[in-house]
Amino acid sequence: MARGQLPAELVDEEEPCDEQELYDAVLEQLRECGYDSVTMEGIAASTRCSKSTLYRQWKTKPQLVAAALRSHRRTRCIDTGSLTDDLREAARAAGELSGRDTRLLQALAHAAPQDPELERALREALVEPEIAALKEIIRRGVERGDVPADHPALEYIPAQMFGVLRIRPVLEGEDADPDYLVRFVEAAVLPALGLT
Incomplete structure (x- = not known):
């Protein structure tokens, strides 16, 4: 073996990559560049993961993006004791993440419908937890008697909240x-709920 040369058994050895660091990098690239511009090569270059590791573990870009989305799934529990204050707190919490989440939704808007796994991961990571949290807030509000269970506006609260999150960047x-x-x-x- 020539001086300065690595032994053959070490040449192909890969450094283990930190999965959470990788997922963070994937989501950040999506926000900054959009889905089409993100490549496995680019992700490998910006992290300590080799391209072969990425392809071995995830096979395709949609699979990697779906895994990154699922890694960031969050749950939120807001319970102030009143429906009015819970909805204010839910709005405040959604607003704190709106820039990051909105850019992510925009980056994936056209790609997700073309890939069922990616679409499912997007819903699981960003949509369903928020809807579940709002439904829980509403359920507790109804149980406390803050609003009647049959109030016609209750079913539209998630659409209102998500709608304004998505449309304000477009309109303003x-x-x-x-x-x-x-x-x-x-x-x-x-x-709309008859609350002040």
Whole structure:
């Protein structure tokens, strides 16, 4: 073996890559560049994972992106004791993440419907936890008697909250930040429920 040469058994050895670091890098690249611009090569270059490791573990870009989305699934439990305050807090919490989540949703908007696994992961990571949290807030509010169970506006609360999160950047070029979302809840959601 020549001086400075590695033994053959070490040449192909790969450093283990940190999965969470990898997932964070994938999601950040999606937010910054969009889905089409993200490549396995680019991800490998920006992390300590080799391209062969990525392809061996995930096979395709949609599988890797789906895994990254699932790794960031979060749950939220808001319980202030009143439906009015719970909805304000839910708006504030959604507003704190709106810029990051909105860019991620926009990056995946056209790709997800073309790949069932990617679409499922997007729903599991960003949509379903938020809807579940809102439904739990509503359920507790109904149980406490804050609003009648048959109030016709209850079923539209998730659509209202998600709608404003997605559309404000399109209409006004700004994210739906916490202040904006709380004002929206106070001006539109609470009055629709007959709450102040």
